[in-house]
Amino acid sequence: MGALAQSARPQPQDAETALFAADVVRGLTATPKRIPAKYFYDDTGSLLFESITDLPEYYPTRCEMSILRDQAGDIAKLIPDGAALVEFGAGASKKARILLNAAPQFAAYVPVDICGEMIEREAAELRPDFPALKVLPVTADFTKSFELPAEVVDAPHVGFFPGSTIGNFEPHEASGFLAHAGRMLGSGALFIIGVDLIKPVEVLKAAYNDKAGVTASFNLNLLKRINRELGGTFNLESFEHHAFYNRERNRIEMHLASLKRQKVKVAGETIDFRAGETIHTENSYKYSVESLTALARGVGWQPVASWTDAHKYFSIQAFRLGPGGGSGKTGQPKP
């Protein structure tokens, strides 16, 4: 990169923006072009994702909530007295609430999320409803090592990772994440994971191509964010949302397709697009109960129970970490 390009580039305001710029420029100068899915979630993207979860076509949230409600009694039987519920990537705590209501033997709830403001706000709403529960938010990137609060270090640990967020990791990253969760929770811990299942392609395609166009807005919002935060010149009219099911790899792929040959500036770099060329923005892997179990077993988690909804669209799976577990692979997952 020449000195001129260097000096023309807008100066990143902070380390986070600098990392965003570096990831976007690296991804857009790679072949094929890609941008990590974690960058969807600015304020607008987070709101759009909340709207997605209410769409008639987007079955995962409804199915997961129905499994949690219907099976809460059975899940509660697995929870030891005085346990701490550790939620990885806790957003709104509505799923955790179902478990906390069903299992009053929980002594503590530890939501872990990079967005401290949101988990503190959720914690403030939970405390009056669960006066006997210690609510101890931890602001941290849940994919990296973090300190559990001292109050829960010696308690039995129950991990919770709902929403099929595990599906947004590449399979090797999912395995790395399961190993990491094992190290955080320790041997004997229970881990409750929400996982989207392989199902008829039409159902999957509809869920990521909703009629109201909310998923398209969610995808295109990434370009708006790049324009705003990285001095990008994307014209949103000349990119289109594409989502399709890749049968070989059991994943929904989301892309942004360039509708014409064009040049776009991002963080001082000029990026060339061919007509029809895409930016790969997300993978959403679908598992079978068996394929997730195989992944979990590989890093020491033993299957305890699994539940699905009436259509078998979604699953909640429970695992226990065997002795010596949690010392598996060390690779850091990148959501």
Ligand code: AVI
């Ligand atoms: C957050 N994650 C599990 C969602 C999914 O279904 O993979 C993100 C999403 N992308 C498009 N719609 C929803």
